[in-house]
Structure formats: structure tokens, C-alpha cells
Amino acid sequence: MEEILALVDARLRTALGEPDARAAVTFLGTDRFEVLRFRDSEGGTDVVRYVTLGMSGQPMADPSALLADPVKGPRAELVLSVRAGLADTDQVLRPLAVLAASPQVEGVVVAPGGSLDLGTPLWPGAPFSSVLVGESGGLVADLELDPPLEPVRFLPLLPMTPNEAAWKRVRGARELEERWLAHGTDLRDPRRRSVALD
Structure with missing residues (x-):
């Protein structure tokens, strides 16, 4: 496990630079979970990225399996990107660690298209209490491990308002993503309102 996490840490530094916290x-x-904060300038706007470290130390197990396989199974870390200085987003550290622990605590398999719900705001005053899990391979490339271990995937988290989460439950992740795209929704805005869903 420690060897895998060292490789993950190195991949994050290569892709995002040195964490500033x-x-x-x-x-x-459960195991120990870390949340690393990286700062980046994107199009003249500062973006802060919060990335978990520790979730990939163990594979996620199928909740219907009688025994968890200690080697085989998907591995992932979570990535949340928000515009800096618009909200107290540093308070997201513990909620992110809770989400990263959910495979160990609740037997959840975190995968693209799924949603994770905290039941409380992601940070104080946040209009979001849940996230949509995006596809890996964008910001941080998947980390290949020696077989039979599956690669570590770095899954982006897209904050959802309660209305968007309800829409996603009924219509599915693809329709919500298409709605965001059609309306030019800035998913990194920590203060954004719900996209029009009528």
C-alpha cells in the first residue's frame, strides 16, 4: 500500500507541481487519508485543486462480493477543482476525506457517472452537498501498476446543487453533463447557481 501511495504522490507532483498544503x-x-492542495493559474484565474491521497491504497470491492479481494479491483483518487478566493473552499478537506473513505467504510465503488452525497455542504455556505464523478484521464493521467493490480484513476468531482442531483437521479449523468455544457456552466465556480433544468 505504501509503495502504491508513493507512486501516486509522485504522479500528482509531476502533473500538478508541489502541493502548497x-x-x-x-x-x-480505516487507513489514513490525506488531502493535498495545489494552486494553478488557468487563463489568468487562480484555480485550487484538492486531491485525495490514500483511497488508492486498497482496491474498491464489489459490495455484493462475500470476500473483498485484497489485490484485484478498481483504484482511484478524487480531484476537486474550484476557482480560488471566491469561497472558503479549504474547509472541503474533511468532506473530501469522508468521500475517499466511503469505499472502506460503506463498500461503495466510486466510478464515473456515479454520485456521492455528503448530506451537508461541501464547505461552509456551499450550494452543493453532492458531487458527480467524472471520467479520469484528463488533468492527471491514469497511473498504471504492475499486473494484476488495476491502474489508479484520478476521478474529477463535479459539485451538484440539490436540484441537479435530483435531476441526475431521474435523467442520468449524461443528460446533466449535456445540460451543463449547453448552458456554458462554470463547474469550477464555488458560488454558482443550479443550471436551468426545465
């Missing part, structure tokens, strides 16, 4: 969270009965 990191926080560790440990939940009873």
Missing part, C-alpha cells in the same frame, strides 16, 4: 484525516477502522 496537505492535511491528514483518520477515521476509526
